[in-house]
Amino acid sequence: MKCNTTIIQILFLFNVCLATLSPPEKKTNKGIKPQEGARKNNVLDRKLVVETPYVKDIIKYHATYHQDTALKNFKNQVLGYVTPWNSKGYDVAKTWAPKFNYISPVWLQIKRQSPNIYIISGLHDVDHAWMKSVKQKGSQSNLKILPRLLFENWQPSDLKAFFIEPTAHTEQKALIDEVKKACKQWKFDGIVLELFSQIGKYIDKSVKFIQNFGLGMNEDALKLILVYPPFRAYPSDEFFIQALNEIYPYVEAVSVMTYDFSNPQKPGPNAPLFWMRLCIEKLIDNDDNPEKRSKILLGLNFYGNSYTANGGGPIVGTEYIELLKNAKTNQALTYNNNTAENYIEVRTSQGAKKIFFPTLYSIQKRLDLAREYGTGVAIWELGQGLDYFYDLL
Template identity: 80%
Template sequence: MRCIYTILHVLILLNVSFATLSPPSDKKGQKGVKAQEGPRKHNVLDRKLVNEAPFVKDIIKYHATYHQDVSKRKFENAVLGYVTPWNNKGYDVAKTWAPKFNYVSPVWLQIKRQSPNIYIISGLHDVDHAWMKSLRQKGSDNNLKILPRILFDNWQLSDLKAFFTEPSSVSEQKALIEEVKKACKQWKFDGVVLEMLSQIGKYADRSVKFIQQFGLEMSEDDFSLILVYPPFRGYPTDEFFIQAFNDIYPYVEAVSVMTYDFSNPQKPGPNAPLYWMRLCVEKLIDDDENPSKRSKILLGLNFYGNSYTANGGGPIVGTEYIELLKNAKSNQALSYNNNTAENYVEIRTSQGSKKIFFPTLYSIQKRLDLAREYGTGVAVWELGQGLDYFYDLF
């Protein structure tokens, strides 16, 4: 499902990039607030910026500032950061804060079945070797791994049937695994982040043995495999994924759980309520105190938000968020919902009234605290979308 949302997200972002987001100047708004930029001697906690109801003017003023020591970690559990080619800022963010990440996953690759036992990986034209070299140098103390995301792309029903159910499925799966390992060796990847469960529909229940074998063969060549995993939504298939996690996690390095996109323009609301994220973790761990099991979970953190109008609305990234905040009333503070642990703000623009949900320092801190409580890591979707001072918390 995240694939659909991702496509919609890209289309919306492309539309926004050709539009004028800044409405006419409002002397009573935040237009006079000048944003500061760059490193600072103290982090956001020391500067008392992590507040339940922050002022809009403070977000505008300080969002592009950050602690000068970008190598110091506050969150000790595993951190995965996604980077997308359609949001180039993420490449710079990954380099600047490389010591904060254990894994960086550029969203580069797709794999499709061309013919029996022949698999083609596309997207390799996006591979940036200079960036990878710089990233590894900056993240050397943390042994940072670069794991491109690979997506099952445009698979037909006949492809899925051959891959999962027919007698030839063993050789088909072996061929795909070999193609991925070959690409890792040739392009100097540390492994891959595999996204397939949302693309294979009814064949998901046949995927467990394949994932186990994939994980085993990758580890034999010292490659890592991280699996993208659906969150709990109350669907009939959820029980399968909850049970399958127990069979999968020993064979993969981690599982990146998509705990975002809780709401949408058809059902406006918070991006990822904290109570729902807690439920998603609890469903997977099932009271198991095994720290190895818990540490395999990477709890998804959205660094994008949503701006809703009476006619719908859609996703926004940090630069758009800051421009929208300039329309808020002077000295306006964000509202906070204790149940969802998210902030929101309602503003008027030349395009009409908007209700905006976007991560804040406070909401991110609450989610990092949740991860600490359960001993899980986190996965940020995605690095180019948030605000610079978010990384002081990691």
């Protein structure tokens, strides 16, 4: 009997040792239930704007926001883009309308159909009820709705006729008149024009057209905002730096695309702060003119990227939160001082992923940069980010 007791005790101790030496199970954040809705205090008062936030806090609080959605913390100009393929952006624009000066729904394209005949497509996406609601809620900031208008699929012959042939002036006037007509008919306050990505070698012919466009829109109390490329050390960069001096007096603002610094072929930060600063400094070109500075809208990405060994690509807030649930409990995001961005690496059923996504802290650093130089911001795009981001605006 004593022998049997000794054997049982040895077996018990052996099992205890095995249990002690077994690797602990990696706990994840999948059990955290996000809180939602309005709160009495904003994210600054709630001490959520920190350099290295915990994953569990992002998951728990990302869908909460300050109950006073009209309170502006960022006093400079703010433009927000909305796209038909991301319907949450429409709700964001309504909820936080007082924080915006301009809302730009990505609706419209313009093509040259024949000499002096221009067709605007995309008008089927126009939502008058939504526009009315947004403008009513944004009345205290005198919010304007300016749909984005893209030069789309222009043929070389169209570009040549528009920019360099003897009839170019009448062609340009026909386009401007068509845009003004659409603005009046559909009750737009103007447009955000994107043309540089489509006109190739004719960019040096575009300045006079933009000046005339701005003058023509101004005659009818309509606004023109111009989408502008960031500094990338391309040969064309010097043109854009100099052209801004000739353009800014004629436009409401320029929306600078300071995002997409990295890509799946060259994974990394979305928009390093040092690069955004360089883009501003190149554009202001040592000019202390406050009007010029105020017309620069620094692009802010509210989306991120998830990279894998095989590539990866852009992600929006809902995807980001799901990915974060794979992180370990109490894991904090890593912060890079040079880029002023956070990132995290997680293991998923599809393999390891390195994720770059804006945080409250990284957004605040960029808003501080805009304050420092007296510029505004342009957000691409509303609905892609997390609800508590809007407390900072």
